[in-house]
Amino acid sequence: MQGLNGRTALVTGGAKRLGAALAGGVAAAGARVLIHYHHSHDEAEELASLIIDEGGDASVIEADLADLVVADALIGRAIAQVGPIDILINSASIFQEVSFLEMPPDSIHENMNINTIAPMLLARRFAEQHQKGSIINLLDTLVMDYDKLHVPYHLSKRMLHTLTRIMAVEFAPYIRVNAIAPGLVLPPPGKDIDYLEGLAHSNPLQAYGNAADVVNAALYLLGSSFVTGQTMFVDGGRHLRGSMYE
Numbered sequence: 001m002q003g004l005n006g007r008t009a010l011v012t013g014g015a016k017r018l019g020a021a022l023a024g025g026v027a028a029a030g031a032r033v034l035i036h037y038h039h040s041h042d043e044a045e046e047l048a049s050l051i052i053d054e055g056g057d058a059s060v061i062e063a064d065l066a067d068l069v070v071a072d073a074l075i076g077r078a079i080a081q082v083g084p085i086d087i088l089i090n091s092a093s094i095f096q097e098v099s100f101l102e103m104p105p106d107s108i109h110e111n112m113n114i115n116t117i118a119p120m121l122l123a124r125r126f127a128e129q130h131q132k133g134s135i136i137n138l139l140d141t142l143v144m145d146y147d148k149l150h151v152p153y154h155l156s157k158r159m160l161h162t163l164t165r166i167m168a169v170e171f172a173p174y175i176r177v178n179a180i181a182p183g184l185v186l187p188p189p190g191k192d193i194d195y196l197e198g199l200a201h202s203n204p205l206q207a208y209g210n211a212a213d214v215v216n217a218a219l220y221l222l223g224s225s226f227v228t229g230q231t232m233f234v235d236g237g238r239h240l241r242g243s244m245y246e
């Protein structure tokens with residue numbers, strides 16, 4: 001598939017895991033890809049080399065998205081490095097185990113800055129290019145439920161869900177803004193396939209997905225010129241379960 005030929009994509013958190021799959025996926029579809037990383041310099045460089053070896057075009061860029069001044073400057077730096085950006089995939093995120101009763105205010109700020117405000121700042125700078133483009137925000141299926149184990153993360157993704165729809169309206173007609181809400185796809189770092197198998201019962205399909213499911217959703221959204229403001233749940237139907245605040 002070469003549907004993204006001639007386009008340039010910036011993928012935040014693109015060095016590892018789902019971000020790397022998304023960077024590889026858009027590159028395989030023909031896009032030139034700029035892989036953003038924070039700590040994973042070596043993984044980002046290795047992925048860029050792999051994409052280049054396979055005939056694609058890739059380079060890397062570092063930024064700490066917890067620093068909102070740095071986040072606000074990233075699109076400008078990216079444009080200076082590779083030219084206009086056509087696709088922005090906001091995948092970088094933190095996922096900390098914090099309950100509501102133990103939640104320190106600093107943790108709310110940190111999650112909001114990295115998971116919500118940074119994607120919004122990137123999106124606004126992206127829109128200032130005044131050209132056609134497409135943004136995909138990575139959410140979480142539990143925006144439709146209550147993730148009581150990761151409350152600051154949950155709050156941050158809920159706000160990004162709302163921002164996806166706000167930005168779809170604000171940036172129309174030139175820029176489409178959509179989201180992907182994965183469910184059980186990759187085990188968190190330190191957990192293995194047993195983690196996914198143990199939780200598969202929690203969705204109607206009683207299954208877990210993989211990175212390719214998320215990449216397919218992204219390619220669909222990037223190729224669908226009449227779709228904006230959508231959240232695509234890639235979650236075995238988990239979002240249909242009505243257990244909110246049970």
Ligand SMILES: NC(=O)c1ccc[n+]([C@@H]2O[C@H](COP(=O)([O-])OP(=O)(O)OC[C@H]3O[C@@H](n4cnc5c(N)ncnc54)[C@H](OP(=O)(O)O)[C@@H]3O)[C@@H](O)[C@H]2O)c1
Nearest residue numbers: 013017018037038039040064065066091092093138185186
């Ligand atoms: N994995 C799943 O099954 C799943 C399920 C639901 C939702 N999601 C969502 O899908 C997206 C990708 O998931 P994932 O599991 O691949 O994510 P992840 O491994 O938790 O994190 C992705 C990247 O975010 C970057 N990051 C963290 N803090 C940063 C900071 N201060 N500045 C810049 N970058 C920072 C890290 O980059 P460096 O390594 O370079 O530091 C990290 O590699 C996330 O938004 C996640 O919430 C994933």
